[in-house]
Amino acid sequence: MNNDSTSRIASQLREWIAGAAPGSRLPSTRSLVADYQVSPVTVQKALHALSREGVIESRPGVGTFVRAVRTAQPSDYGWQTAALRSPQAPLRPASTAMRSTPNDVIAFHSGYPDRELLPERLVRAALTRAARSEAALSRPPAAGLPELQSWFAHELGAFTPAGITPxxxxxxxxxxxxxxxxxxxxxxxxxxGQPLLVESPTYWGAILAAAQAGVRVIPVPSGPEGPDPDELARAFRETGARMFYAQPSYANPTGAQWHARCGEQVLNVVRENGAFLLEDDWAHDFGINTTPLPLAAQDDSGHIVYLRSLTKSVSPAIRIAAVIARGPARERILADRGAESMYVSGLLQAAALDVVTQPGWQTHLRSLRHQLQSRRDLLLTSLLQHAPQAHIEHVPKGGLNLWARLPDGTDVELLARECERAGVIIAAGTEWFPAEPAGPFIRLNYAGPNPGAFPEGARVLGEALSRTVG
Structure with a gap:
């Protein structure tokens, strides 16, 4: 009853305040108690609520008054232009994949799996146990918790063939x-200022990280089964690059998975050029029809730097990943990490380790495989029926995304705006190209929320394409 009375008093006072001049005095608490026939505590709760909203202010010993609205004077930050000078790298806007959206839209744009696809029970239990453990109060080693280091090493070592040192x-x-x-x-x-070879198209975050590091990005065309090794060799010769960044398993955005022969040839090219391959195994836990076989398992000479993340498969709130590198390369990476952040939260490391070592983790991954397949196939069917203009050249065997080629001449930015007006968010493919786009593309996430809305989202996309194409 008090809560209802408090809301009623606050609502009626808001109406009175809206018509009052700034500085007007509100009736006293005693008057409000008499007028509304409630207790002083109820009146005080209503006044506190209005004070938190910033519409009234209390002056002890004087009374309560309508707060005057102060017009903020525009701040002048012009001096920072001279102090900061020109940025070393072009400033890129936040990616569409990182946009937060209301629940009533159909979200094809996100780079993360829906909450329904996360091991929520395991995560909550792991965080509870970690909070009670020594990890909640102690500083972990700079390179990570030894138990978590062992887990990452064992995960890659499980794919290592005979004759290769894990x-x-x-x-x-x-x-x-x-x-x-x-x-x-x-x-x-x-x-x-040094060159870095990257697949094209490739992960927008890698393009961003390279730009911020001042690295010169050199695109290497890559198809459904990987890059052309001869093209890669030519790029190494012409640029003098010493690293190639790639995602051999379920690449973002295309979903491509290199065939075994391609991986062998790429590794040979990297070795012949005395270079590194940075293997980003971001989707290791998202296999559908195949199991990812890390190329790094084939190398013990330090040519492959292997990156594995748990952020998307465990929880976006538990940002834990690892890099596996050998020799001086590992020491240089560790030195940079020490300068950047000293160490990674022991609490999050302990929680991540807890999740992936529970028996329920493997059960979750098996279920996840089937859920991703159902969602992928539903979106494919919906596109074929409602938006056949969005051509899917390659059906991914894992990952989270479909990469759709649109008719030549499509204005992708206009298409995205048209879809958004109709309540569907898509990601324009331009963000995934390190240079000029090879054509009009969009990336569609089939791991997003509300798969039941996929047919409707495809219908909106199809109608928008009909209006914006030629």
Whole structure:
């Protein structure tokens, strides 16, 4: 009853305040108690609520008054232009994949899986246990918790064939997310102003990290089964690059998975050029029809720097990843991480380790495989029925996304705006090209929320394409 009375008093006072002049005095508490026939506590709760909203102010010993609205004087930050000078890298807007959207839209744009696809029960239990453990109050080693280092090393070592030395825990550096790892690797192993070869198209976050590190990005065309090794070799010769960044399993955005022969040839090219391959195994836990086989398992000579993340598969709130590197490369990465953040939260490391070592983790991954397949196939069917103009050249065997080629001449930015007006958010493919786009593309996430709305989202996309194409 008090809560209802409090809301009623606050609502009626708001109406009175709206018509009052700034500085007007409100009736006294005693008057309000008499007028509304409530207790002084109820009146005080209503006044506190209005005070928190900033519409009234209390002056002790004087009374309560309508707050005057102060017009903020525009701040002048012009002096910063001279102090900061020109940025070393072009400032890029936040990616569409990172946009937060209301629940009533159909979200094809996100780079993260829906909450329904996360091991929520395991995560909540792990965080509770971690909060009660020593990890909540202690500083972890700079390279990571030894138990978590061992887990990452064992995960990659499980794919190592006979005759190849598997990685050891001391080869592992735990990271606060793979994005942070990309920045460190580019700074430590490539260097400002130096060339970096990347697949095209490729992960927008890698393009961003390279730009911020001052690295010069050189695109190498890549198709459904990987890049052309001859093109890669030519790029190494012409640029003098010493690193190639790639996603051999379920690439973002295309979903491509390199065939085994391509991986062998790429590794040979990298070795012949005395270079590194940065293997970003971001979607290791998102296989559908195949199981990812990390190329890094085939190398024990230090040519492959391997990046593995748990952020998307465990929880976006637990930003934990790891880089596995051997020799001086590992020491340089660790030194950069020390300068950047000193160490990774032991609490998050303990929680991540808890999740992936529970028996329920493997059960979750098996279920996840089936859920992703159902969502992928539903979106494919919906596009074929309602938006056949969005051509899917390659059906991914894992990952989270479909990469759709649109008719030539499509204004992708206009299409995105048209879809958004109709309540569907899509990601224009331009963000995934390190240079000029090879054509009009969009990326559609089939792991997003409310898969039941996929047919409606495809219908909106199809109608928008009909209006914006030629």
């Amino acid at each position: 990685p050891t825990p001391s080869d592992v550096v735990v990271l606060p997310g793979s994005q942070s790892g990309l920045s460190s690797i580019f700074r430590a192993l490539v260097g400002h």
